[in-house]
Amino acid sequence: MSAAPPCARSSTPYVTTSPCRRRRLPKPRSSRRKTGSRSWAAAARRRTRSSFNRANTARSPAIAPSQGGFVAASQLQDTDEAVLVLDNVSKGFSGVQALDAVTLRARAGEVLALMGENGAGKSTLLKIMSAAHAADSGRIVLDGNEVSFASPVDARRNGIRVVAQEPEIMGNLSVAENVYVGALPRNGRLVDRARLFEMARSDIERAGFSGLLDPRAYGRDLSPAQRQIVEILRALVGKPRVIAFDEPTSSLSDHEAEALFHLIGRLCEDGIAVIYVSHRMKEIFRVATRVLVLRDGRVVGERPADETDDSELVRMMVGRDLSTLFHHTSHEPGRPILSLRNLTSADVHDVSFDVHAGEVVVLAGLVGAGRTELARAIIGDLPVTGGTILVDGEEMKPTSPRDAIRAGLCLAPEERKTQALLMKRSVKDNISLAIVGQLSRWHVIRRRQEREVAARHARRLSVRTPNLDNEVSKLSGGNQQKVVLARWLARRSKLLILDEPTRGVDVGAKADIYAIIDQLAAEGAAVLVISSELPEVLGLADRIVVMQRGRVSGELGRDEASEENILGLSILEEEAA
Template identity: 60%
Template sequence: MQLTGLRVSGVAKSFAGVPAVREVSLDFPAGAVTALMGENGAGKSTLIRILGGDHLPDAGHLELDGVPLELTTPADARAAGIRVIAQEPEIVPHVSVAENVYLGSLPRRAGHMLDRAALRERMRSDLARLGFDRDLDPDTLGSKLTAAQRQLVEIMRALTTEAKVIAFDEPTSSLSDHETEALFALIGRLRAQGLVVIYVSHRMREIFRLADRVAVLRDGALVGVRETADTTDQEIVRMMVGRDLSTLFSRKHSELGPVMLEVDAVTTDDVREVSLRVHAGEVVALAGLVGAGRSELAGALAGDLPIRSGEVRVDGKRLRLRQPRDAVRAGIGYAPEERKAQALLLHRGVRDNITLAMLDRLRRWRFVRRGAERRLALEYVEALRVRTPSIEQEVRKLSGGNQQKVVLARWLARKPKVLILDEPTRGVDVGAKVEIYHVIEELAASGVAVLVISSELPEVLGLADRIVVMQQGRITGELDRAEAGEESILALAMAADLTSQSA
């Protein structure tokens, strides 16, 4: 039967009386990639969860190829041929990659015994067919996978079964350049096969490269649909945020203070003899490709990873960083890349998460002064415009952008001398990005030394006073903002590869 596509008609959904999706009617044609865009909290995730059977709509209905759908559970969605690839995949830690991919359909022999040879062969065949044979080992345990590999497992799960609709939710947020290219090629094949492809991303370059059409949500309602060939990124941003953002970056670069962070010949298990300086009031960006060692350096400076040799000084004082507490007491704040796994207490409230690094200053004897704690949390919720019903709301229920604001609020409250931000706008919409950039600007203006790790080159170029580039655990060069460009950064990020090719 010829596939016609997925139709959403008048779908609405509210939580505790607050509308999340407002009577959305939208077609997702077969054989086309439809990008779904909007700020965090615009309703994208709720709509995707309705399609995946996780939420029942309060009103409206769905059709697939002209047939009405009743999706009361995720199993109903899978039976209908709808696959949702989540941004935060769930991995069984103590079984292999192959077992994670084929859970529920594992090959058996002798009645009940797992046929490991058949499983491994099936996995290798599917990896080669989908273009990920360089990226996953079928025998690796789930607990040993990187964030990028966990994402690939989720993609493999969806594509090794028969599907009519594939919805990707921020699929490249953890992928390397090679893995991203393999995914883009795969999406091209899915389009050619006539599947419905829904692509949720905040990355404009990806949208304009992949999508045939863009549907924009704002405040739960559909603002409009544009053919990609007939629109611009500026128009999409205006539709998303309801206003014109002529530029994402408005930072004014001022006079720098004394050197605040000094790193001299620091060596860890992953980085070698790294030296750098960050002045008070300066934003220094760490650029490089995936695996360059940037996050590992940040973890070492935050006391989370052991330093084998070298010295770290803050405000001229030499530090002994044996644990994160040492870094915090020395005036170093750290917002890691994996905010859900490493930065947030997901089942605790906004108040608890904001004041986590301040309890030593909020105590009287052994008791936390709850009134002072609440006032502090409210102050930074208002200052950063965190969208939350209350400061007691569980952080896991907030959008990604608001979760990141909570992490930033924690360190703003602590008033650090040095703040390390690892991928601060990963998975964050355009409007929230602008707000985070303003926070970084205000921190620098107040005299904080800011070290930013970012894989988005426009972000690096727009934020930084200086750019330090790493490859394979070493610094390959440093660029002043006046001389830096995407080409010069990439040349330094690939310096060893380019040298070996020319040799």
């Protein structure tokens, strides 16, 4: 197989043509910008779809695109020199050695999956790559030359892109401005808004996200999925060479995730090196060529994706076998704790169902089906416009989450960073937040008890933190999620609503969370879980309520549920309607 160096196959608009032999790469010259290779959008306008495909094939002789553009691992081994190498990189934060001599090689046209438990060091590694953090030791080698990026802007200019785990979107700017910030098209000194929106529209279409995002919508009005798509689009602007996706699908629906997988396939065809971080095995085997596993900041091993399997990867990540991911014991449901009768709010219509003591009910459906809105209406966070909510047989009209908490209902929300956590406060304060009333006497918090409760719940959920006084902002994404759950588990409420409880959580901690949910139900709590992951829906639920466009489209008992009939109730009838 011919082994063209990655930098040599680059007429593509988003693969840099910059020379490879420099210690630090120069800023792109203005003449290069004038060639029209500035953006995806510009490229889209210049080419028809068929010429785009032709160009790709001609451009990548070393890589024979297999189905969907992905390349079998065997085709790649020992062909290309890596575009980017993070060589022996170490990074410590106070009290934590986040990375210890980690080496990662990103090769053109390949998807390298990066896996590991929460806190293993994945995001830190990507942040070093994009110069958001400086490594304590180790080298970054781009096209065979050691580089040192002065800033994230410098790394970006050199084609390094990281799609962050928690996108930073500016609420008062439009989607288009958020995507092109720093590279807005100008007409003289003014921003050319017509061109800006047209570029964004064309980029959205080209990336395969048509209909999912309005270029003129404001950042503050975007759903988590839309924010994630904006973050992805940003990475495509200009000439990326290496794109790292940090858990990109955690807030995407299956449909949106599918669009992303196609996009990744095309990026590979165009010789871009892709790094993909995810806790979802299915996705890893769908997109990855190779898998690099980290544990406690060290490399445990690297495998070609087609020469490994779920259990080997789990063993590498967790250090033990996980025989059962799901814990489910059948409990005899008790009295109804929550009864909804024709509940209606802005995005929820005529919803009726019960959740009994000792029962786990899972709300399934597509992202946008109205499940989070329903949960927020139940706890008084969104106005109810019709119908009734009965708690333990008594009508409740909560006007705020505080009312609902008093009545014994709790919601662990989906958006941990904005809706749940006090990022500047400690792990202990965040866990004990919902129980300070219970822990206080004469308005004085019993500190020792507070610490004990926080420590017990942090341990139960394996929250990885050097100590309980550590600021929550310093935890890894998955560990932050565990802190949110620990808070509501500490409260021991009658009804616990968990909105996407395992989002961003590693496979070992997932098993712990499923066991805890099962145990809560066994102890008599009613649990309502919102989940978009079908295996989780099937593994956890005693009963499944499927929603579609704000309405209940069906209910399934544990024994009659399957991926097909849940999907059927989520999508198919909608298409028929």
